[in-house]
Amino acid sequence: MALPFPYIFISCPCSDVSNRELTSKRSSRDVELDQEIQDDEETFDPRHPRSAFSLFPPEHLLYCEECHEIKCPRCVTEEINATYCPDCLFESPKVMVRGEGNRCPRNCFHCPICTSQMITASVGDPKNGPFILNCNYCMWSTLDVGIKFDKPTGIRGQLDEIANGGEQKAATVHSPYSYQADYARKSSLSRPPLSPADRDEIADPKEDSVSATPLDPTARFNALKTFYKEQITESSATDATFSTSALDMAYSSPSSLQRIMNLYTNKEGATIRARQKLTVMREARSASEGFALAASRDSGVESQSPRIDYDETVTASQRAFQYPSFIGNPAALKVSELRPMPTLMRTKRSKRCATCKHILARPELKISSARYRIKLIALNYVPFVTIKPLPIAGGLPPPGPDGGDVILTPGKPVQFIMTLRNPLFDDVSVSLGTPSVTPGRHGHRVTILCPQFRLGKNSDAWDDALSNNNQPDRGTGNIAGGEQVAGKLYDQGRNWASVVLEIIPASIVRQQSEELDEDEDVIEIPIRVRLEWTVTDDEAGMERRKRDTRLDEGDDIDDGKRELNYWMVVGIGRVAC
Amino acid sequence: MPPKPAVRGEYIETETGNKISRKASVLGPRHIILAGKCVIQNDVVIRGDLVRPAQPKPPPQQGEQKSATPDQTSIHLGRYVFISPGCTLHPPSRLTTVANPNGGEPQQIMTYFMLRISDYVYIGPNTHVRAAEIKSNVYIGANCTVGNMVIIKDNVKILDGTVLPANTVWAGGTIIAGRPGRVVGEIGEGWAANGTSGSTMDEGVGVRSRERWAAVGNKR
Numbered sequence: 001m002a003l004p005f006p007y008i009f010i011s012c013p014c015s016d017v018s019n020r021e022l023t024s025k026r027s028s029r030d031v032e033l034d035q036e037i038q039d040d041e042e043t044f045d046p047r048h049p050r051s052a053f054s055l056f057p058p059e060h061l062l063y064c065e066e067c068h069e070i071k072c073p074r075c076v077t078e079e080i081n082a083t084y085c086p087d088c089l090f091e092s093p094k095v096m097v098r099g100e101g102n103r104c105p106r107n108c109f110h111c112p113i114c115t116s117q118m119i120t121a122s123v124g125d126p127k128n129g130p131f132i133l134n135c136n137y138c139m140w141s142t143l144d145v146g147i148k149f150d151k152p153t154g155i156r157g158q159l160d161e162i163a164n165g166g167e168q169k170a171a172t173v174h175s176p177y178s179y180q181a182d183y184a185r186k187s188s189l190s191r192p193p194l195s196p197a198d199r200d201e202i203a204d205p206k207e208d209s210v211s212a213t214p215l216d217p218t219a220r221f222n223a224l225k226t227f228y229k230e231q232i233t234e235s236s237a238t239d240a241t242f243s244t245s246a247l248d249m250a251y252s253s254p255s256s257l258q259r260i261m262n263l264y265t266n267k268e269g270a271t272i273r274a275r276q277k278l279t280v281m282r283e284a285r286s287a288s289e290g291f292a293l294a295a296s297r298d299s300g301v302e303s304q305s306p307r308i309d310y311d312e313t314v315t316a317s318q319r320a321f322q323y324p325s326f327i328g329n330p331a332a333l334k335v336s337e338l339r340p341m342p343t344l345m346r347t348k349r350s351k352r353c354a355t356c357k358h359i360l361a362r363p364e365l366k367i368s369s370a371r372y373r374i375k376l377i378a379l380n381y382v383p384f385v386t387i388k389p390l391p392i393a394g395g396l397p398p399p400g401p402d403g404g405d406v407i408l409t410p411g412k413p414v415q416f417i418m419t420l421r422n423p424l425f426d427d428v429s430v431s432l433g434t435p436s437v438t439p440g441r442h443g444h445r446v447t448i449l450c451p452q453f454r455l456g457k458n459s460d461a462w463d464d465a466l467s468n469n470n471q472p473d474r475g476t477g478n479i480a481g482g483e484q485v486a487g488k489l490y491d492q493g494r495n496w497a498s499v500v501l502e503i504i505p506a507s508i509v510r511q512q513s514e515e516l517d518e519d520e521d522v523i524e525i526p527i528r529v530r531l532e533w534t535v536t537d538d539e540a541g542m543e544r545r546k547r548d549t550r551l552d553e554g555d556d557i558d559d560g561k562r563e564l565n566y567w568m569v570v571g572i573g574r575v576a577c
Numbered sequence: 578m579p580p581k582p583a584v585r586g587e588y589i590e591t592e593t594g595n596k597i598s599r600k601a602s603v604l605g606p607r608h609i610i611l612a613g614k615c616v617i618q619n620d621v622v623i624r625g626d627l628v629r630p631a632q633p634k635p636p637p638q639q640g641e642q643k644s645a646t647p648d649q650t651s652i653h654l655g656r657y658v659f660i661s662p663g664c665t666l667h668p669p670s671r672l673t674t675v676a677n678p679n680g681g682e683p684q685q686i687m688t689y690f691m692l693r694i695s696d697y698v699y700i701g702p703n704t705h706v707r708a709a710e711i712k713s714n715v716y717i718g719a720n721c722t723v724g725n726m727v728i729i730k731d732n733v734k735i736l737d738g739t740v741l742p743a744n745t746v747w748a749g750g751t752i753i754a755g756r757p758g759r760v761v762g763e764i765g766e767g768w769a770a771n772g773t774s775g776s777t778m779d780e781g782v783g784v785r786s787r788e789r790w791a792a793v794g795n796k797r
Binding site: 056057058059060061062084086087088089114115116117119126135136137138346351361370372375377378379384386 | 674685712713724730731732740742743744745746747748749750751756757758759760764765766767768769784788
């Protein structure tokens, strides 16, 4: 377990489908009773393979005010509010992001060798360059692949035009997703289709300049795409059933749907028309159209796999880092063929409850701000739990605030103090339930000395000072005052209470040959937490009145009573074995 | 107010709640600012002496000259900053172009800048920090290296043994691990509370930081 002891996980109720269905019908009393009985029967097993998917650290959980439920990352939907580069913290407009391959369009790059961030450095005059990208971790620089930049800014644009080795790239590479790639081709009406004679005139001069240097795969793809689009436009220009919008592969557009439907409905018409007009599509035949000669067999063996030193070869992860191919070079064999990769963008996302669509978290739009406009985190509703060993002679030494490795001796009872701190501004009654023997192969005995108690309301420190004199009388009869007495709290404060948790670790017996499973010696205690409170603050009162007016419509009446049930898993320590 | 009775414990405790181990070596203490409730444990080395030299006539037209006042501060720690044993805090440095006082070509000299650490920052044992800025609610594990001029934004958790190369920027809300460091996950919304002060809301970082602070100190 990577986490230091003690740790707390909360199981989101969404994982248990039956449980969820029952709790959603809050009004009917008997269903809840059923559920209680059911809960008593089956305890949550933190070791069950399924439970791993529902356990979350408390800070990852949200709380929906409408559903009155804990929401884990699986029961929220996310919306992207802003896209930004995590290295330069510049925001990119949504329209641009796609065309740029979800990568930083400015100067941020990552090292193709070690994936670290790269720094623009000058080789020569500090002001006038030339400039290179340098990795401060593995000391790789773009000089290693023969790339230098004239300006320290707009490096992405400059790099797009330079091939490894420093020569100009064969053709300007467009992203296949780019909006600018061939926007004018969207509709043939905006531009008359090219006649064959026209095209030959245009293509020929290009051919001379380009054919010397073969296109790289992306440019070839784009060239072939435009070429075949033109071919389709020509061959079907007179065919009424074949609309031009189909060329963009817009399957969801109504016109292409109609075209497909036509194929089925007037079969005869289509065949007649096909016989009437037989235009033959020609294939690409020049390099500018994307045509490339496959390397012939005998010369191919030599050129396909030249001798490369092992040191010069790329690793699988380095190749994977080079995707997509219109930015990097995922076909690279040698280290010298790798290219620095622009930084992937990150997003600021707001979260909604998946069931009621209420916003649970919405960050501020400013990239530099780490704050949230709306943030309904579960820790504002459920008690914050801390666990410490009981300070008695012969007990465990107190761990650091960040925990550590706790080792318990089997068979020897150990006491812990579990402190629950109430974040709500209302009194909460808490009942804790735990199986007396933990589920799993090794049954450790667990006892909570005081399973039912009341937590005082949270209040500002100022309120606390004002009402200081009448505070101590609350629940005095229930405090054991630092003693371990069954049925009594260990200690209590304004908005917190401590209970004693006793554990008798079972000894782990194993045969000589038997290997212990991973983390089998860890003691994890499932605790069922049930919270009940009545909302009293003004805001909820307003809500209640609003609900009251809707009463005749047959809605649920919100009496301000809230109830929350969840399983909490406490990792206490390891058993010595 | 009468002076506190001198307690000869392991820690020097100040009025503002700072706890500084007597076994820590703090160099150039007059260049170090502690905002309060900071803990500096044993065997920590703080190089406050590496301060930008006072410049009687600051050279004009330099971009970095904006920060005129922190000339004399080399290290600034916010509230509830916890420095574990064996750490090193070293101010970042950079070559800057300065006009030659004797006239002629401008020179490039190594200049130290300020290491600014905001509130609720934990730095684990044996970690070397040479960052330019570490914002609030940052957890840095043990045996990490935070390189020269690194900038770490709010709400970041850095796992043990991570190396952050020099001059890198780390956006907020992430978990970072590895050598070199890379983003391995996201931090939950509940990692840190809203910036609103005065509330007693309990959230992971705040509670932990306060507990950490309370756990060390002289035995009374």
